[in-house]
Amino acid sequence: MLEVTIPSFVQIIEFLGTFAFAISGIRLASAKRFDWFGAYVVGVATAVGGGTFRDMMLGTTPFWMTDPVYLLCSGLALLCVILFSKYLIRLNNTFFLFDAIGLALFVVVGIQKTLDFGFPLWVAIIMGTMTGAAGGVIRDVFINEIPLIFRKEIYAMACVIGGIVFGICMFFDLNIFITHILCGTSVFLTRILSVKYHICLPTLKDG
Amino acid sequence: MLEVTIPSFVQIIEFLGTFAFAISGIRLASAKRFDWFGAYVVGVATAVGGGTFRDMMLGTTPFWMTDPVYLLCSGLALLCVILFSKYLIRLNNTFFLFDAIGLALFVVVGIQKTLDFGFPLWVAIIMGTMTGAAGGVIRDVFINEIPLIFRKEIYAMACVIGGIVFGICMFFDLNIFITHILCGTSVFLTRILSVKYHICLPTLKDG
Amino acid sequence: MLEVTIPSFVQIIEFLGTFAFAISGIRLASAKRFDWFGAYVVGVATAVGGGTFRDMMLGTTPFWMTDPVYLLCSGLALLCVILFSKYLIRLNNTFFLFDAIGLALFVVVGIQKTLDFGFPLWVAIIMGTMTGAAGGVIRDVFINEIPLIFRKEIYAMACVIGGIVFGICMFFDLNIFITHILCGTSVFLTRILSVKYHICLPTLKDG
Numbered sequence: 001m002l003e004v005t006i007p008s009f010v011q012i013i014e015f016l017g018t019f020a021f022a023i024s025g026i027r028l029a030s031a032k033r034f035d036w037f038g039a040y041v042v043g044v045a046t047a048v049g050g051g052t053f054r055d056m057m058l059g060t061t062p063f064w065m066t067d068p069v070y071l072l073c074s075g076l077a078l079l080c081v082i083l084f085s086k087y088l089i090r091l092n093n094t095f096f097l098f099d100a101i102g103l104a105l106f107v108v109v110g111i112q113k114t115l116d117f118g119f120p121l122w123v124a125i126i127m128g129t130m131t132g133a134a135g136g137v138i139r140d141v142f143i144n145e146i147p148l149i150f151r152k153e154i155y156a157m158a159c160v161i162g163g164i165v166f167g168i169c170m171f172f173d174l175n176i177f178i179t180h181i182l183c184g185t186s187v188f189l190t191r192i193l194s195v196k197y198h199i200c201l202p203t204l205k206d207g
Numbered sequence: 208m209l210e211v212t213i214p215s216f217v218q219i220i221e222f223l224g225t226f227a228f229a230i231s232g233i234r235l236a237s238a239k240r241f242d243w244f245g246a247y248v249v250g251v252a253t254a255v256g257g258g259t260f261r262d263m264m265l266g267t268t269p270f271w272m273t274d275p276v277y278l279l280c281s282g283l284a285l286l287c288v289i290l291f292s293k294y295l296i297r298l299n300n301t302f303f304l305f306d307a308i309g310l311a312l313f314v315v316v317g318i319q320k321t322l323d324f325g326f327p328l329w330v331a332i333i334m335g336t337m338t339g340a341a342g343g344v345i346r347d348v349f350i351n352e353i354p355l356i357f358r359k360e361i362y363a364m365a366c367v368i369g370g371i372v373f374g375i376c377m378f379f380d381l382n383i384f385i386t387h388i389l390c391g392t393s394v395f396l397t398r399i400l401s402v403k404y405h406i407c408l409p410t411l412k413d414g
Numbered sequence: 415m416l417e418v419t420i421p422s423f424v425q426i427i428e429f430l431g432t433f434a435f436a437i438s439g440i441r442l443a444s445a446k447r448f449d450w451f452g453a454y455v456v457g458v459a460t461a462v463g464g465g466t467f468r469d470m471m472l473g474t475t476p477f478w479m480t481d482p483v484y485l486l487c488s489g490l491a492l493l494c495v496i497l498f499s500k501y502l503i504r505l506n507n508t509f510f511l512f513d514a515i516g517l518a519l520f521v522v523v524g525i526q527k528t529l530d531f532g533f534p535l536w537v538a539i540i541m542g543t544m545t546g547a548a549g550g551v552i553r554d555v556f557i558n559e560i561p562l563i564f565r566k567e568i569y570a571m572a573c574v575i576g577g578i579v580f581g582i583c584m585f586f587d588l589n590i591f592i593t594h595i596l597c598g599t600s601v602f603l604t605r606i607l608s609v610k611y612h613i614c615l616p617t618l619k620d621g
Contacts, residue, residue, distance in 0.1 A: 030411030037364050038357025065330050123479050144353045146558045150452025157451050204444030204453050237618030244571050245564025272537050351560045
């Protein structure tokens with residue numbers, strides 16, 4: 001019997017984030033003339049790659065192996081790119097927003113899951129950052145480009161800032177729900193503002 | 208006491224498949240001027256990389272750590288490339304056949320192992336595809352090329368088709384041996400026919 | 415209460431090795447115009463990447479998740495590159511020495527840990543080699559170059575030679591301390607001598 005359940009707020013955000021991450025992978029893959037299957041693999045890797053490495057390091061089963069929704073969501077993203085590719089450019093701002101929302105949620109999920117496994121906060125911040133940012137690194141390795149997040153606007157650093165906010169909330173013993181909201185919001189705002197004002201980290205000069 | 212055992216049919220196929228996968232990695236590495244050790248590493252990664260990621264995701268010890276035959280087989284492949292490199296081109300069709308046979312077997316092994324760990328069929332199909340196709344992706348990342356399987360004739364998709372055939376056999380409650388044969392055969396035929404008739408998946412047009 | 419403990423000889427060597435590995439990652443990243451965060455990630459991946467894959471294959475928690483010293487050490491390396499980049503070239507020989515010392519120690523640690531987990535020697539040699547050499551491969555994948563260790567002077571092969579020496583010591587039932595010293599020394603000397611005399615492994619000619 002198929003059960004129809006109303007998705008929770010978190011599930012909706014997770015779906016949007018996965019969708020936006022997959023879209024970014026699929027579009028970059030298609031610019032490199034990947035076929036549908038290759039584009040789908042890159043889309044999935046972008047969406048679930050970070051959380052997969054997190055779960056392998058935590059010693060638990062990768063999250064997407066317990067619920068097919070993430071792969072279906074990536075499939076939906078592929079379908080959208082196939083059907084509506086010429087209209088997608090107009091939606092760039094929408095996808096950017098989805099991506100920033102997804103990033104915020106992935107960081108919160110990654111930190112909380114790591115803490116639930118009994119690791120200290122500094123490990124959790126790293127795992128939150130990995131959940132949010134490693135998918136994009138895997139994507140760029142697959143399409144044979146230098147990972148974008150290592151060179152462009154603040155992205156992974158937004159995850160770290162969110163992690164620090166999470167830690168401050170824990171220090172002041174705030175309610176877990178408020179902690180999650182503040183952490184996610186700080187990731188989201190850092191990301192949005194750094195793109196809006198072209199804030200970059202300094203680069204290194206090789207001696 | 209050294210026991211001499213007659214290898215089973217499956218072991219012979221597995222050996223041929225590992226050998227063909229390793230040869231493909233070593234030859235591509237040598238085209239990039241890798242030294243012997245580098246070529247060997249790429250050969251091993253091509254041959255066992257997919258199964259290694261599968262086993263890490265399943266939460267079990269990578270299969271090659273329990274039996275040295277896979278690394279020895281890759282070493283034999285290196286020796287063949289060193290000694291007979293100029294004759295190998297004539298054998299391209301033979302290696303292509305070995306590769307397709309190996310692919311078929313790797314998919315069957317990957318699916319069955321994942322089901323044995325209690326995961327549902329859709330996870331098993333993904334793991335079967337990963338067992339067959341991920342080694343080639345790792346190989347192409349090591350030699351700094353865009354992964355071939357994302358752009359050329361049907362390869363990973365052959366694994367998925369084999370997985371679907373596996374699922375259909377399970378649905379009709381067929382004997383496990385017949386299921387394995389039908390799954391492997393469908394992978395093999397899909398691969399052979401797609402190369403013979405240059406069947407490709409469509410590529411995406413970037414909007 | 416902050417406890418001040420005098421670090422052991424092994425801890426000092428491990429710190430120097432981690433530092434040298436991180437420096438090599440950070441410098442190569444900065445030559446590619448990575449920002450500070452990207453350079454730090456590449457530095458960390460170079461320093462702990464090999465051991466992380468080893469631990470995931472052994473089925474245990476990656477070592478750096480239990481002690482923040484490795485990430486702090488990489489952070490110190492970043493600080494040094496930022497502050498002293500123009501003086502670092504003069505120290506190339508020093509870093510080369512640190513790197514060779516670190517390589518030797520990483521191999522000993524990787525072999526011993528794998529044996530402690532009950533695996534046979536041949537697995538331990540592979541894991542020792544991976545501990546020492548895989549970080550450099552990950553570094554080169556991140557900066558989108560063909561992994562250097564697959565083409566240049568003897569590097570990974572030095573780890574294998576150290577592993578063989580380890581095995582010989584075990585065969586003769588030598589004291590564990592002497593075994594470690596002899597293994598590490600053979601890695602160190604092989605590495606130093608191969609660079610000094612430009613000893614390379616032969617490359618393959620593609621047929």
